[in-house]
Amino acid sequence: MAARDTSALAELFDRYGALAYGVALRVLRDPGRAQDAVQDAFLRLWHGAAGFNPARGSLRGWVLAAVRNRAIDLVRGRPGREREELELSDAFAASAAGPEEQASASVERAAVRAALADLPAEQRRAVLLAYFGGYTQLEIAGLTGVPLSTVKGRMRLALDKLASYLKERGVVDV
Amino acid sequence: MFEQDELSETAFAAIGLAVEPVMPPAALRARILSEAEPRSPVLTQQRRRLPWSLLAAAMVLISVAAFLLGQTLHREGPTGPIVFAMAGHGALQGAAAKVTDLKADRVAVVEFNGMPELPPGKVYELWLITAGGRADAAGVFVPDSTGHTVVVVDQSLEGYSVMAVTVEAGPSGVSSPTQQPAMTGNIA
Numbered sequence: 591m592a593a594r595d596t597s598a599l600a601e602l603f604d605r606y607g608a609l610a611y612g613v614a615l616r617v618l619r620d621p622g623r624a625q626d627a628v629q630d631a632f633l634r635l636w637h638g639a640a641g642f643n644p645a646r647g648s649l650r651g652w653v654l655a656a657v658r659n660r661a662i663d664l665v666r667g668r669p670g671r672e673r674e675e676l677e678l679s680d681a682f683a684a685s686a687a688g689p690e691e692q693a694s695a696s697v698e699r700a701a702v703r704a705a706l707a708d709l710p711a712e713q714r715r716a717v718l719l720a721y722f723g724g725y726t727q728l729e730i731a732g733l734t735g736v737p738l739s740t741v742k743g744r745m746r747l748a749l750d751k752l753a754s755y756l757k758e759r760g761v762v763d764v
Numbered sequence: 765m766f767e768q769d770e771l772s773e774t775a776f777a778a779i780g781l782a783v784e785p786v787m788p789p790a791a792l793r794a795r796i797l798s799e800a801e802p803r804s805p806v807l808t809q810q811r812r813r814l815p816w817s818l819l820a821a822a823m824v825l826i827s828v829a830a831f832l833l834g835q836t837l838h839r840e841g842p843t844g845p846i847v848f849a850m851a852g853h854g855a856l857q858g859a860a861a862k863v864t865d866l867k868a869d870r871v872a873v874v875e876f877n878g879m880p881e882l883p884p885g886k887v888y889e890l891w892l893i894t895a896g897g898r899a900d901a902a903g904v905f906v907p908d909s910t911g912h913t914v915v916v917v918d919q920s921l922e923g924y925s926v927m928a929v930t931v932e933a934g935p936s937g938v939s940s941p942t943q944q945p946a947m948t949g950n951i952a
Contacts, residue, residue, distance in 0.1 A: 599800050603793055608785035611792070616783045625792045629799070636800045648868045654780045702782040721779040749772035756778055757771065 599636055606650055607632075610657040617661035617722050627661040634660070662724030705755040713748035716741055850927055850949030856880065859911065859947060861929075865921050872917040874927070879907040887934035890915055891941055893926040895952070902927075904937040925952035 610631065614624035635656055706714055712734070719725045719733065727745060731738040846867065852859030859878040866872065879888065890902040907913040921927075928945035932938045 600793065600797055603796060607788050607793065609780075609783065611788035612783040612786040613780045615786055621789075625788065628788060629792060629796050632796050633799055649866075649871075650869075651774075651777055655777060658780055698781050699784070702778055706779070706782060717776070717779060721776065746772075749775050752778070753771040753775035756775055 599632070602635075602649075602653070603632060606653045609650070610653055613654060613658050614661045617658065617665050617724075623664055624661065627664055628657055631657040631660040658721070666724055701756060701759045705752050708755060709748050709751060712736075713744045713751070716744040717748045717752070720745065848927070848949050848951045850874075850929070850947050852878070852929075852947040854946045855931070856929070856946035861947065861949065863927060863949060863951060865951070867920070870918075870920040872919075872921050874915045874917060876905075876907055876913050876915070877911060879911040879913070881909075881911075882906060882931065882934075885934050886931050887937055889930050889932040889937040889941070890917065891928045891930065891945065892917070892919075892921065892924040892951075893928055894923060895925045899928070899941050900924075901937060901939060904932070904934070906934075921951050925950065927951050 607628065610628050611624060614627040614631075615621065618624045618627060631653070635653065706718070709717070715734065716730055719730050720727070725733065727741045728738055731741045734741070846865045848863040848865065850861035850863060856879070859876065859880065861874050861876045864873045864875075874890065876888075882888065887904040887906055889904045891899045892902045893899045902917045902919070903915055905913050905915045927949050928941075929947040930941045930943050930945050932942060
């Protein structure tokens with residue numbers, strides 16, 4: 591029975607493992623720590639520690655959130671300076687929505703990248719710092735040298751725009 | 765972290781989809797499976813095709829039990845989960861099942877209760893039946909000693925109008941039902 595159960599877990603890993611590992615790598619920039627994050631997240635999911643509520647989203651979104659949260663836990667243990675250097679690279683701005691990307695990437699990935707690329711730079715930076723760096727709004731204010739109220743406004747505007755963009759393209763059901 | 769309405773929260777979560785998937789090392793997969801095995805939840809479930817169904821069932825049941833239990837028929841939005849009921853009759857009188865159609869995942873979770881013990885060599889077989897009467901096999905299962913089990917149907921229920929259960933020859937079941945269903949429910 592155990593073997594049959596873990597074959598099911600293997601299927602889940604095969605289905606979402608590459609995306610999960612990609613997110614963990616993007617957050618941590620360290621293969622060893624990214625693997626730790628993915629392993630911890632999948633085992634937590636497996637043992638039911640991070641309950642799934644189908645009313646709140648898809649399995650993919652649930653897996654993605656679990657891995658991202660675990661990776662953020664790990665990255666928060668790093669010195670602030672290191673996190674800052676990692677996250678301010680803003681890699682998506684440079685790579686977003688080019689013609690090659692549109693052709694080769696999945697439609698969803700291209701849509702999300704295009705949505706991010708469409709944001710003003712300061713808004714994009716704020717949401718990427720929050721998502722991939724796990725920074726609070728207060729921390730982002732400190733990093734970017736603007737008032738907290740400005741960060742809050744940028745986040746709100748950015749997420750509203752992202753939501754509208756992705757809703758129009760049917761990518762909101764993560 | 766910050767206040768967001770539901771759509772903004774979903775948009776925030778979607779940022780992760782911008783990441784290029786990276787194939788993890790095979791050793792990571794093996795390590796996760798090795799770690800999971802000793803404490804795997806035990807589910808008495810068999811299907812002809814078992815992708816991630818058992819895991820999904822275990823995960824779903826943990827936190828969706830409240831969602832399922834106590835509700836006879838619950839509907840949400842066009843892509844949200846929809847719950848249907850199946851009732852036994854004849855040999856399966858008193859047995860019941862709740863079907864949660866996770867439309868967004870193209871998966872349905874079927875939780876059976878009160879299923880009678882099977883004769884030796886027999887299995888229960890689940891069927892998806894179209895409005896035109898075509899029955900497609902959706903898996904076989906054997907309940908536990910309490911008559912309970914969970915089956916995950918790893919496909920969309922779209923295009924089907926009835927879910928049904930028959931008793932068939934084990935261990936793999938049959939390709940077409942050999943008897944009238946003793947449990948049915950409308951799923952359309």
